[in-house]
Amino acid sequence: MNKIVTIERHILEKQKKYPGATGVFTNLLYDMALAAKLISREILRAGLIDILGAAGEENVYGEQQQKLDVFADETIFKLNDHTGRLCAMASEEHEDIIQIPPHFDSGKYILLYDPLDGSSNIDVDAPVGTIFAIHRKITEGPHGTMTDMLQSGRSLAAAGYVIYGSSTIMVYSTGQGVHGFTLDRTVGEFFLSHDNIRIPATPTYYSCNPGYEKYWTPGVRRYHKWLQGIEGEGRKPLGQRYIGTMVADFHRNLLKGGIYFYPGDLQNPAKPQGKLRLMFEAQAMAFLVEQAGGYASDGLGNILDIRPHDLHQRVPMFIGNRELVEQAEQYIQQYDQEWCDAYRPIRDRQPMFTP
Ligand code: P6P
Numbered sequence: 001m002n003k004i005v006t007i008e009r010h011i012l013e014k015q016k017k018y019p020g021a022t023g024v025f026t027n028l029l030y031d032m033a034l035a036a037k038l039i040s041r042e043i044l045r046a047g048l049i050d051i052l053g054a055a056g057e058e059n060v061y062g063e064q065q066q067k068l069d070v071f072a073d074e075t076i077f078k079l080n081d082h083t084g085r086l087c088a089m090a091s092e093e094h095e096d097i098i099q100i101p102p103h104f105d106s107g108k109y110i111l112l113y114d115p116l117d118g119s120s121n122i123d124v125d126a127p128v129g130t131i132f133a134i135h136r137k138i139t140e141g142p143h144g145t146m147t148d149m150l151q152s153g154r155s156l157a158a159a160g161y162v163i164y165g166s167s168t169i170m171v172y173s174t175g176q177g178v179h180g181f182t183l184d185r186t187v188g189e190f191f192l193s194h195d196n197i198r199i200p201a202t203p204t205y206y207s208c209n210p211g212y213e214k215y216w217t218p219g220v221r222r223y224h225k226w227l228q229g230i231e232g233e234g235r236k237p238l239g240q241r242y243i244g245t246m247v248a249d250f251h252r253n254l255l256k257g258g259i260y261f262y263p264g265d266l267q268n269p270a271k272p273q274g275k276l277r278l279m280f281e282a283q284a285m286a287f288l289v290e291q292a293g294g295y296a297s298d299g300l301g302n303i304l305d306i307r308p309h310d311l312h313q314r315v316p317m318f319i320g321n322r323e324l325v326e327q328a329e330q331y332i333q334q335y336d337q338e339w340c341d342a343y344r345p346i347r348d349r350q351p352m353f354t355p
Helices: 007-015 024-046 068-080 119-124 210-215 218-227 246-256 278-291 322-335 337-347
Strands: 086-091 109-117 128-136 158-164 168-173 179-184 189-194 205-207 258-262 295-297 317-320
Touching (some): 024 179, 068 128, 119 128, 128 278, 218 322, 246 258, 246 278, 246 317, 258 322, 322 337
Parallel strands (some): 086 109, 205 258
Antiparallel strands (some): 128 158, 168 179, 295 317
């Protein structure tokens, strides 16, 4: 019988390499795993929404039905606000930092999370996900500050995601490779199912929303044709897959090889950064893909090197096999000078607070 490896056992075995490590990290990741179990259960029930009652109404059990993204957001907060492991949190659903309630102890980590990525897919029973990133507190004093929040991806202590699909899988890295755990609902435990994930050298798919091609820059349009084998040296085309949940598209491309991209938008020079959030989506996935041998770029350079200036700043993202991402950078830097000139000063803005 193969070893039965839970998240706890896996982290403890990895932590042996860090004699000074405390169990705080293990417990933090375990808190996220518990949140994933609770969110997964609610998502399963959402399929019965007509019976249970739509969000905002009382369900057949007399409970107030919550929108699932509100449920996910509140679940992650409630599982982490009292543990004494965090000094602050930030959620894609909240404008500002979420402080730890004063009657609870404050800790040495920061948690940033997107509680339910792709939530609009719930109604059509398509996969959705949770994304989380963990930084260490770097300022004095008990409370988390914006300085603690706005650290570059190079400082990440850990990151991960949960995909709620045909099965619920939690994937995380603490900087020692990328590992996936599948939820066994019969016992309510995550077990190691994808040890040390490496992105395959040969890509299979590309993921983007071609419906918005008219808003793309000339270089990105050429790159899209290159992926299809139409532009350039006539490479073998890649299959196109797009779910509309970045976590799900990323997960497939991580296991099968490929690239997901959500480019900037030249038609909107006030917002050339595209749609994805740096602190709640892009940084965590860039950390994971690099740990798995891939690469993530905003078109100009590594997303992990971006110095954040705003909690909700957006970035274009090209993420997957390094050769595919670097090809995108080449097309953008060769054909999209106007976009690069509009985006770079926005990306490199000074933080709005004094560090
Ligand atoms: P569009 C979900 O809202 C999300 O942030 C990503 O998970 C997903 O890839 C993208 O937006 C979908 O956006 O504009 O293609 O519908």
